[in-house]
Amino acid sequence: MAKRERVNETVVTEFILVGFKTLPEFQNLLFIMFLAIYMVTIAGNILITVVVLADCHLHRPMYYFLGNLSVLETCYTSTILPRILASFITDYHGISFSGCFLQFYFFAFLAGAESYLLSAMSYDRYLAICKPLHYVTLMSRSLCVQLSLASWIIGIVASAFTTFFTSQLKFCGPNEIDHFFCDYTPLLMLSCSDTQQTEMLMSVLGSICTMPPLLLTLASYVSIICTILKIPSNSGRSKAFSTCSSHLIVVTIFYGTLIIVYILPKPNALKNLTKVFSVFYTILTPMINPFIYSLRNREFKEALTKAIGKLVSLRITQGVQPQ
Secondary structure (H helix, E strand, O other): OHHHHHHHHOOOOEEEEOOOOOOHHHHHHHHHHHHHHHHHHHHHHHHHHHHHHHOHHHOOHHHHHHHHHHHHHHHHHHHHHHHHHHHHHHOOOEEEHHHHHHHHHHHHHHHHHHHHHHHHHHHHHHHHHHOHHHHHHHOOHHHHHHHHHHHHHHHHHHHHHHHHHHHOOOOOOOOEEOOOOOOHHHHHHHOOOOOHHHHHHHHHHHHHHHHHHHHHHHHHHHHHHHHHHOOOOHHHHHHHHHHHHHHHHHHHHHHHHHHHHHOOOOOHHHHHHHHHHHHHHHHHHHHHHHHHHHHOOHHHHHHHHHHHHHHHHHHHHHHHOOO
16 A cells, blocks of 8 residues: 555656757757767777786786776766767657666766775875885785775765665656756755755765765875975976876866865856766766876876787788788
Protein backbone atom coordinates (compact mmCIF):
# COMPACT_ATOMS: atom_id res chain seq x y z
CA MET A 1 0.00 0.00 0.00
CA ALA A 2 2.79 2.38 0.91
CA LYS A 3 4.58 1.54 -2.32
CA ARG A 4 1.43 2.29 -4.36
CA GLU A 5 1.02 5.66 -2.62
CA ARG A 6 4.64 6.49 -3.38
CA VAL A 7 4.16 5.71 -7.07
CA ASN A 8 1.06 7.85 -7.23
CA GLU A 9 2.89 10.75 -5.60
CA THR A 10 5.67 10.72 -8.20
CA VAL A 11 3.94 12.27 -11.20
CA VAL A 12 7.08 13.13 -13.17
CA THR A 13 8.36 10.20 -15.24
CA GLU A 14 10.84 12.18 -17.34
CA PHE A 15 12.62 15.50 -17.29
CA ILE A 16 13.21 17.97 -20.09
CA LEU A 17 16.78 19.27 -20.27
CA VAL A 18 16.34 22.79 -21.63
CA GLY A 19 20.08 23.04 -22.20
CA PHE A 20 20.83 25.15 -25.25
CA LYS A 21 17.30 24.91 -26.67
CA THR A 22 16.90 28.61 -25.95
CA LEU A 23 19.44 29.33 -28.72
CA PRO A 24 17.73 27.81 -31.79
CA GLU A 25 19.72 29.89 -34.28
CA PHE A 26 23.01 28.40 -32.99
CA GLN A 27 22.02 24.71 -32.90
CA ASN A 28 24.13 23.64 -35.90
CA LEU A 29 27.13 25.65 -34.76
CA LEU A 30 26.88 24.28 -31.21
CA PHE A 31 26.58 20.72 -32.51
CA ILE A 32 29.75 21.06 -34.61
CA MET A 33 31.61 22.73 -31.75
CA PHE A 34 30.61 20.15 -29.10
CA LEU A 35 31.29 17.25 -31.48
CA ALA A 36 34.80 18.59 -32.15
CA ILE A 37 35.37 19.08 -28.41
CA TYR A 38 34.22 15.52 -27.67
CA MET A 39 36.43 13.99 -30.35
CA VAL A 40 39.49 15.98 -29.24
CA THR A 41 38.82 15.13 -25.57
CA ILE A 42 38.49 11.40 -26.17
CA ALA A 43 41.45 11.22 -28.56
CA GLY A 44 43.71 13.36 -26.36
CA ASN A 45 43.01 11.55 -23.10
CA ILE A 46 43.24 8.09 -24.67
CA LEU A 47 46.53 9.11 -26.27
CA ILE A 48 47.93 10.17 -22.89
CA THR A 49 46.83 6.89 -21.29
CA VAL A 50 48.36 4.78 -24.07
CA VAL A 51 51.67 6.67 -24.08
CA VAL A 52 51.98 6.48 -20.28
CA LEU A 53 51.33 2.73 -20.36
CA ALA A 54 53.61 2.06 -23.33
CA ASP A 55 56.70 4.07 -22.32
CA CYS A 56 58.58 2.55 -19.38
CA HIS A 57 60.30 5.90 -18.72
CA LEU A 58 56.90 7.34 -17.76
CA HIS A 59 56.17 4.66 -15.17
CA ARG A 60 56.57 7.14 -12.35
CA PRO A 61 54.06 8.58 -9.82
CA MET A 62 53.48 11.82 -11.71
CA TYR A 63 52.50 10.02 -14.91
CA TYR A 64 50.64 7.29 -13.03
CA PHE A 65 48.31 9.97 -11.64
CA LEU A 66 48.15 11.62 -15.07
CA GLY A 67 47.04 8.34 -16.62
CA ASN A 68 44.34 7.99 -13.96
CA LEU A 69 43.19 11.55 -14.63
CA SER A 70 42.96 10.88 -18.36
CA VAL A 71 40.79 7.81 -17.81
CA LEU A 72 38.59 9.79 -15.43
CA GLU A 73 38.24 12.70 -17.87
CA THR A 74 37.27 10.32 -20.67
CA CYS A 75 34.45 8.91 -18.53
CA TYR A 76 33.54 12.36 -17.22
CA THR A 77 32.97 13.97 -20.59
CA SER A 78 31.20 10.82 -21.90
CA THR A 79 28.64 11.20 -19.11
CA ILE A 80 27.41 14.55 -20.44
CA LEU A 81 28.43 15.31 -24.03
CA PRO A 82 26.84 12.36 -25.92
CA ARG A 83 23.45 13.31 -24.47
CA ILE A 84 23.90 16.93 -25.60
CA LEU A 85 24.92 15.85 -29.10
CA ALA A 86 21.91 13.52 -29.37
CA SER A 87 19.55 16.36 -28.44
CA PHE A 88 20.97 18.48 -31.28
CA ILE A 89 20.40 15.68 -33.83
CA THR A 90 16.96 14.49 -32.73
CA ASP A 91 15.65 17.75 -31.24
CA TYR A 92 14.45 15.59 -28.33
CA HIS A 93 15.48 16.99 -24.95
CA GLY A 94 13.74 14.50 -22.69
CA ILE A 95 15.51 12.18 -20.26
CA SER A 96 13.83 9.49 -18.17
CA PHE A 97 13.56 9.77 -14.40
CA SER A 98 16.04 6.93 -13.84
CA GLY A 99 18.28 8.14 -16.68
CA CYS A 100 18.49 11.59 -15.13
CA PHE A 101 19.58 10.27 -11.74
CA LEU A 102 21.99 7.82 -13.37
CA GLN A 103 23.64 10.74 -15.17
CA PHE A 104 23.70 12.73 -11.94
CA TYR A 105 25.31 9.78 -10.10
CA PHE A 106 28.17 9.41 -12.58
CA PHE A 107 28.70 13.17 -12.78
CA ALA A 108 28.90 13.49 -8.97
CA PHE A 109 31.06 10.38 -8.67
CA LEU A 110 33.60 11.50 -11.28
CA ALA A 111 33.67 15.12 -10.08
CA GLY A 112 34.37 13.99 -6.51
CA ALA A 113 37.01 11.52 -7.65
CA GLU A 114 38.72 14.20 -9.77
CA SER A 115 38.81 16.58 -6.82
CA TYR A 116 40.73 14.07 -4.68
CA LEU A 117 42.89 12.91 -7.57
CA LEU A 118 44.02 16.49 -8.24
CA SER A 119 44.93 16.84 -4.57
CA ALA A 120 46.95 13.61 -4.77
CA MET A 121 48.80 15.05 -7.76
CA SER A 122 49.52 18.25 -5.82
CA TYR A 123 50.88 16.17 -2.91
CA ASP A 124 53.11 14.32 -5.36
CA ARG A 125 54.50 17.65 -6.64
CA TYR A 126 54.98 18.83 -3.05
CA LEU A 127 57.13 15.80 -2.22
CA ALA A 128 59.09 16.09 -5.50
CA ILE A 129 59.99 19.76 -4.92
CA CYS A 130 60.04 20.18 -1.14
CA LYS A 131 61.46 16.76 -0.17
CA PRO A 132 63.41 15.59 -3.24
CA LEU A 133 65.86 13.40 -1.28
CA HIS A 134 63.04 11.37 0.26
CA TYR A 135 60.69 11.46 -2.73
CA VAL A 136 61.31 7.91 -3.96
CA THR A 137 60.83 6.50 -0.47
CA LEU A 138 57.76 8.55 0.44
CA MET A 139 55.91 8.36 -2.90
CA SER A 140 56.11 4.59 -3.29
CA ARG A 141 54.13 2.57 -5.81
CA SER A 142 51.81 1.26 -3.11
CA LEU A 143 51.05 4.81 -1.93
CA CYS A 144 50.25 5.85 -5.52
CA VAL A 145 47.79 2.97 -5.84
CA GLN A 146 46.24 3.74 -2.45
CA LEU A 147 45.77 7.44 -3.23
CA SER A 148 44.22 6.67 -6.61
CA LEU A 149 41.88 4.01 -5.22
CA ALA A 150 40.86 6.31 -2.36
CA SER A 151 39.95 9.04 -4.88
CA TRP A 152 37.71 6.69 -6.88
CA ILE A 153 36.13 5.10 -3.79
CA ILE A 154 35.32 8.43 -2.11
CA GLY A 155 33.61 9.61 -5.30
CA ILE A 156 31.61 6.38 -5.62
CA VAL A 157 30.40 6.34 -2.00
CA ALA A 158 29.61 10.07 -1.69
CA SER A 159 27.69 10.19 -4.99
CA ALA A 160 25.74 7.02 -4.06
CA PHE A 161 24.40 8.67 -0.89
CA THR A 162 23.70 11.95 -2.70
CA THR A 163 21.86 10.30 -5.59
CA PHE A 164 19.84 7.98 -3.35
CA PHE A 165 18.46 10.72 -1.10
CA THR A 166 17.78 13.08 -4.00
CA SER A 167 15.90 10.38 -5.91
CA GLN A 168 13.59 9.88 -2.90
CA LEU A 169 12.16 13.38 -3.30
CA LYS A 170 8.75 13.92 -4.87
CA PHE A 171 8.58 15.50 -8.31
CA CYS A 172 5.06 16.61 -9.17
CA GLY A 173 5.86 18.97 -12.06
CA PRO A 174 7.00 21.10 -13.78
CA ASN A 175 9.69 18.86 -15.23
CA GLU A 176 11.90 21.30 -17.20
CA ILE A 177 15.50 21.46 -15.96
CA ASP A 178 17.12 24.72 -17.00
CA HIS A 179 20.49 23.08 -17.56
CA PHE A 180 22.26 20.84 -20.09
CA PHE A 181 22.65 17.93 -17.64
CA CYS A 182 21.01 16.64 -14.46
CA ASP A 183 22.62 18.59 -11.66
CA TYR A 184 21.43 18.57 -8.07
CA THR A 185 20.56 22.29 -7.74
CA PRO A 186 18.01 22.41 -10.59
CA LEU A 187 16.64 19.02 -9.44
CA LEU A 188 16.01 20.34 -5.93
CA MET A 189 14.28 23.38 -7.39
CA LEU A 190 11.78 21.08 -9.18
CA SER A 191 10.95 18.99 -6.13
CA CYS A 192 7.54 19.50 -4.51
CA SER A 193 8.64 17.99 -1.17
CA ASP A 194 10.61 19.44 1.71
CA THR A 195 14.24 19.53 0.58
CA GLN A 196 15.81 21.00 3.72
CA GLN A 197 17.31 17.74 4.99
CA THR A 198 18.45 16.76 1.52
CA GLU A 199 20.11 20.14 1.01
CA MET A 200 21.89 19.76 4.35
CA LEU A 201 23.12 16.31 3.37
CA MET A 202 24.25 17.61 -0.02
CA SER A 203 26.17 20.42 1.66
CA VAL A 204 27.94 17.98 4.01
CA LEU A 205 28.84 15.52 1.24
CA GLY A 206 29.80 18.35 -1.11
CA SER A 207 32.11 19.79 1.54
CA ILE A 208 33.68 16.37 2.14
CA CYS A 209 34.37 16.00 -1.59
CA THR A 210 35.77 19.49 -2.13
CA MET A 211 37.12 21.17 1.00
CA PRO A 212 39.72 18.60 2.24
CA PRO A 213 41.30 18.15 -1.22
CA LEU A 214 41.15 21.90 -1.89
CA LEU A 215 42.84 22.71 1.43
CA LEU A 216 45.47 20.01 0.83
CA THR A 217 46.11 21.41 -2.66
CA LEU A 218 46.43 24.96 -1.34
CA ALA A 219 48.76 23.87 1.47
CA SER A 220 50.90 21.91 -1.00
CA TYR A 221 51.27 24.86 -3.35
CA VAL A 222 52.01 27.31 -0.57
CA SER A 223 54.89 25.05 0.49
CA ILE A 224 55.96 24.56 -3.13
CA ILE A 225 56.04 28.31 -3.85
CA CYS A 226 57.98 29.01 -0.63
CA THR A 227 60.52 26.34 -1.55
CA ILE A 228 60.88 27.62 -5.13
CA LEU A 229 61.47 31.17 -3.95
CA LYS A 230 64.39 29.94 -1.81
CA ILE A 231 66.19 28.47 -4.84
CA PRO A 232 69.12 30.84 -5.58
CA SER A 233 69.36 30.49 -9.38
CA ASN A 234 66.75 31.70 -11.86
CA SER A 235 67.14 28.56 -13.97
CA GLY A 236 66.56 26.38 -10.92
CA ARG A 237 63.41 28.28 -9.98
CA SER A 238 62.14 28.10 -13.55
CA LYS A 239 62.77 24.35 -13.77
CA ALA A 240 61.09 23.68 -10.43
CA PHE A 241 58.04 25.78 -11.27
CA SER A 242 57.64 24.17 -14.70
CA THR A 243 57.13 20.75 -13.06
CA CYS A 244 53.97 21.92 -11.29
CA SER A 245 52.66 24.82 -13.41
CA SER A 246 50.56 22.53 -15.63
CA HIS A 247 48.80 21.00 -12.65
CA LEU A 248 48.29 24.44 -11.09
CA ILE A 249 46.51 25.66 -14.26
CA VAL A 250 44.14 22.65 -14.21
CA VAL A 251 43.42 23.05 -10.49
CA THR A 252 42.68 26.77 -10.90
CA ILE A 253 40.21 26.19 -13.75
CA PHE A 254 38.51 23.23 -12.06
CA TYR A 255 38.09 24.66 -8.56
CA GLY A 256 37.55 28.24 -9.78
CA THR A 257 34.50 27.35 -11.87
CA LEU A 258 33.14 24.99 -9.18
CA ILE A 259 33.30 27.77 -6.60
CA ILE A 260 31.56 30.22 -8.95
CA VAL A 261 28.74 27.77 -9.75
CA TYR A 262 28.12 26.14 -6.36
CA ILE A 263 29.43 28.42 -3.61
CA LEU A 264 29.33 32.09 -4.57
CA PRO A 265 25.91 33.82 -4.34
CA LYS A 266 24.42 34.52 -7.75
CA PRO A 267 22.23 37.59 -8.33
CA ASN A 268 19.39 37.18 -10.82
CA ALA A 269 21.44 38.95 -13.48
CA LEU A 270 24.18 36.30 -13.25
CA LYS A 271 22.03 33.16 -12.95
CA ASN A 272 22.05 32.65 -16.71
CA LEU A 273 25.85 32.50 -16.60
CA THR A 274 25.70 29.32 -14.51
CA LYS A 275 25.45 27.22 -17.65
CA VAL A 276 28.40 29.05 -19.16
CA PHE A 277 30.62 28.40 -16.14
CA SER A 278 29.38 24.79 -15.95
CA VAL A 279 30.67 24.27 -19.50
CA PHE A 280 34.19 24.99 -18.22
CA TYR A 281 34.46 22.24 -15.60
CA THR A 282 32.28 19.65 -17.39
CA ILE A 283 33.34 20.06 -21.03
CA LEU A 284 36.32 22.36 -21.55
CA THR A 285 38.55 21.18 -18.68
CA PRO A 286 38.61 17.53 -19.87
CA MET A 287 39.54 18.81 -23.35
CA ILE A 288 42.36 21.16 -22.35
CA ASN A 289 43.98 18.76 -19.86
CA PRO A 290 45.79 16.74 -22.56
CA PHE A 291 47.11 19.94 -24.16
CA ILE A 292 48.25 21.44 -20.86
CA TYR A 293 50.03 18.31 -19.66
CA SER A 294 51.51 17.22 -23.00
CA LEU A 295 52.51 20.51 -24.63
CA ARG A 296 54.11 21.84 -21.42
CA ASN A 297 55.93 18.60 -20.55
CA ARG A 298 59.21 17.83 -22.29
CA GLU A 299 59.36 14.19 -21.17
CA PHE A 300 55.88 13.44 -22.42
CA LYS A 301 56.58 15.13 -25.79
CA GLU A 302 59.72 13.02 -26.18
CA ALA A 303 57.80 9.85 -25.31
CA LEU A 304 55.04 10.78 -27.77
CA THR A 305 57.57 11.50 -30.54
CA LYS A 306 59.26 8.16 -29.86
CA ALA A 307 55.93 6.32 -29.97
CA ILE A 308 54.95 7.99 -33.26
CA GLY A 309 58.38 7.18 -34.69
CA LYS A 310 57.99 3.50 -33.79
CA LEU A 311 54.53 3.42 -35.31
CA VAL A 312 55.74 5.02 -38.56
CA SER A 313 58.70 2.63 -38.75
CA LEU A 314 56.38 -0.33 -38.22
CA ARG A 315 54.06 0.84 -40.99
CA ILE A 316 57.00 1.37 -43.36
CA THR A 317 58.39 -2.08 -42.53
CA GLN A 318 55.03 -3.70 -43.17
CA GLY A 319 54.65 -1.75 -46.41
CA VAL A 320 57.92 -3.00 -47.91
CA GLN A 321 57.32 -6.64 -47.03
CA PRO A 322 56.73 -8.82 -50.10
CA GLN A 323 53.13 -9.85 -50.71
